Amino acid sequence: MLKEIVISPSLICADLCNLESQVRALEQAGMKSLHVDLIDPHFSPSMPIGLDMVGQLKARSSMDFDVHIMSTCNEFFINELVKMDVASITFHVEPTLHVEKMVQIIKEAGIKAGVALAPATSLATLDYVAKYCDYILLMTINPGYAGGKSEGMVPYALEKIAACRALLDQKNSAAKIVIDGRVSFEVMPEMIKAGADVLVAGSKSIFRKGYSFAENYQEAQSVIAKTLKGE
Template sequence: MKRKVMLSPSVMCADLLDLKRSVKALEEIQVDALHIDVIDGAFSPAMPLGIDTIKRLRDITTLDFDVHIMSLNNEFFIGKMLEIGVQQISFHYESSLHHDRLINLIKRDGVKAGVALNPATPLSSLDYLLPQLDNVLLMLINPGFADNKNEQQVAYATQKVRQLADQVEALPHTVGIQVDGRVSFSTIPQLVQAGATNLVLGSTSLYVPGKTLQENKQTLDDLIYRHQSQGKAQ
């Protein structure tokens, strides 16, 4: 049986001046989680949401919070997100020294633990970590540079997803394969066929202008249904 493909719209792409209305609109179309980027301005040149804003968001919705930390101080932000009450936290392999400790810190609170990889970071980095994880977040563009329209999805994106899917299939438990970065109507078919199970959605999919959220959500559902049934791409 094929796994459900999770839809995780990025809060960064919502109306940041009216987040309450934006989140309610996402609830109405029944997305699976809110993808929340926590960026310290040092790991990547952006700081879209502050801790207090995320805390206020927690008060207005029951949607799962799927947090992607892009920071040089992962432990600090992990602690803050655990205090807020999130459901999944992914931190970057590249900015961490003590990966096992951070995974244990997250899972101790019953929260799903994930590791994020920059596009060129090899999957071999996860050789000893993968059995401990609930999620692997594959960045398909360099994190924090989404505003640069010239930043294109890396050419090896589908190959990397496929290789990770092969590794996950050998495990005795389920690990999510999350993809982030130009996850668009044109790239979703290949990503889903390759084995992606969690799509971070932004301006090239759920928030494509000229269509309503419901219309774009229907397009996503149709694409996923059609291409997931075809199995992993060769």
């Protein structure tokens, strides 16, 4: 049985003035997971979407909302998101004093929990929590700087994905590896081969200009199928 690779379109890459119609179009194209970034300016120089917007969109969509918190106030956002019954909540380890406790709060609410690492954050931070997580999100671009012309995928991205897969296997963790940042059609095969399970798709794939969401999703599925078959 071939491994399942999930494509999760990134909401912040959508037309922010027409989010409801964009989410409906993503859903109609066949995608079931939606990557939702919640960012505060203390963590990253960007704040495109707020809690109220997420709540309203959640009520209008049947997609699984996989929320990625980028904040210095993780516990506040976690408690608010739990009320919305999102599918999963992932938070960054960098500003978090009590990582295990945050995971516990999420899982006790019946929601899948994940921890996220910025590009240069060591995988050693996962040593004692990996087996309790449902997801490990690896940023392959510095969060909040995607708009910069010179900001590309970090050169050690594939090495880190492979190292994370090895660590999870060593810890007997069933956590899935989520990759977020510059996930293009060209690099998808290498990310999958390195151990990725979920690909957060943005401007380089699902939101590629000149094509519909359905066409881009079909292209992503074709790339995934060929990679899994070893073509």
